[in-house]
Amino acid sequence: MPELPEVEVTKRGVEQVLLNHTIVDVFIGEKKLRQPLSPRLRELVGAKVTRLERRGKYIVIFTTHGSLIIHLGMTGHLSIVPSATERVLHDHFELMLDSGTSVRYHDARRFGLVVYIEPDADPYQYPALAVLGPEPLKPDFTGEVLYAALQKRNSSIKQALMNSAVVVGVGNIYACESLFLTGINPERSCRSLSLEEVTTLVANIKELLTSSIASGGTTIRDFEGADGKLGYFVQNLKVYGHAGEPCSVCGTPIKRIVQGNRSTFFCPKCQK
Numbered sequence: 001m002p003e004l005p006e007v008e009v010t011k012r013g014v015e016q017v018l019l020n021h022t023i024v025d026v027f028i029g030e031k032k033l034r035q036p037l038s039p040r041l042r043e044l045v046g047a048k049v050t051r052l053e054r055r056g057k058y059i060v061i062f063t064t065h066g067s068l069i070i071h072l073g074m075t076g077h078l079s080i081v082p083s084a085t086e087r088v089l090h091d092h093f094e095l096m097l098d099s100g101t102s103v104r105y106h107d108a109r110r111f112g113l114v115v116y117i118e119p120d121a122d123p124y125q126y127p128a129l130a131v132l133g134p135e136p137l138k139p140d141f142t143g144e145v146l147y148a149a150l151q152k153r154n155s156s157i158k159q160a161l162m163n164s165a166v167v168v169g170v171g172n173i174y175a176c177e178s179l180f181l182t183g184i185n186p187e188r189s190c191r192s193l194s195l196e197e198v199t200t201l202v203a204n205i206k207e208l209l210t211s212s213i214a215s216g217g218t219t220i221r222d223f224e225g226a227d228g229k230l231g232y233f234v235q236n237l238k239v240y241g242h243a244g245e246p247c248s249v250c251g252t253p254i255k256r257i258v259q260g261n262r263s264t265f266f267c268p269k270c271q272k
C-alpha cells in the first residue's frame with residue numbers, strides 16, 4: 001500500500017508535468033474504483049492546473065474548472081507517459097495535457113479513488129478529507145498536540161498512530177519504525193506515555209517521513225514513483241518486515257505480533 005512518502009513523491013512527480021498546463025482531454029474507464037468515476041470529470045477538459053497539494057494520502061489537484069481528489073488505494077499509481085502510449089489493462093483514468101504528455105492512473109485492485117469537485121466547492125470539505133487529523137510534517141503537529149490526543153484514547157500507541165483522526169498518513173511501516181527508534185513498546189496504552197516520550201516520538205516520525213520522501217519512498221510490491229523509479233527507503237527499515245532477524249541495536253530477534261489485524265514488528269528488549 002502506498003504510504004505518505006510515496007504519495008508525496010508521486011505528487012511532486014506529477015506536479016512537474018501538470019502545473020500551469022491545460023488539460024486537453026480526459027479518459028474515463030468503465031470499471032469502477034472505490035466509487036464509480038463520474039462523467040463530470042470531463043468538465044476538466046480545457047481547464048488549467050493551478051496547484052497541487054497533498055492531504056494525508058490524498059492528492060488534490062486544483063484547476064481553473066474545479067478540482068480533483070486522487071487516492072491510490074492499495075495498488076494505485078500515477079505514471080507520466082506520452083499521450084500516444086497505448087493504454088493497458090487496469091488503466092482507469094487519464095489527464096491528457098497540451099504538452100502531449102499524460103498523467104495516467106493505473107490500479108489493479110481498484111481500491112483507489114478519483115473524484116471531481118465542482119469549481120465553487122472546497123475539496124477539503126469532501127467527507128473523506130474533512131475528518132482527517134493533523135499532518136505529521138506540519139509544524140503544528142507537536143509533542144503537546146499528540147500527547148493531548150493520546151489522553152482521549154484507550155487503544156495501544158501503535159493503533160493510535162495508525163488512526164487518521166490522531167495523525168494522518170503514518171501507516172504501518174512508519175508506526176513500527178518510529179516506535180522502535182523511540183524505544184517504546186507498541187502494546188503500551190496511549191495514556192502510559194510521558195510528554196517527553198511523545199515529543200521524541202513526534203520528532204522521530206517527522207525525521208523518518210522526511211528521509212523516506214528524500215529517498216523516493218519505500219519500495220512496496222508494485223509501487224513505482226510517478227516516473228517509474230523505485231523508492232530506496234526500504235533499505236533503512238530496522239524492524240518492519242524483519243521478524244526473527246537480530247535487532248540492529250541489541251541482537252535480540254525482532255518479534256512480530258498482530259494488533260488490529262495488522263502486523264507489528266518490534267524489538268522486545270529495546271522497546272519498553
Ligand SMILES: [Zn+2]
Nearest residue numbers: 247250267270
Ligand atoms: Zn533491540
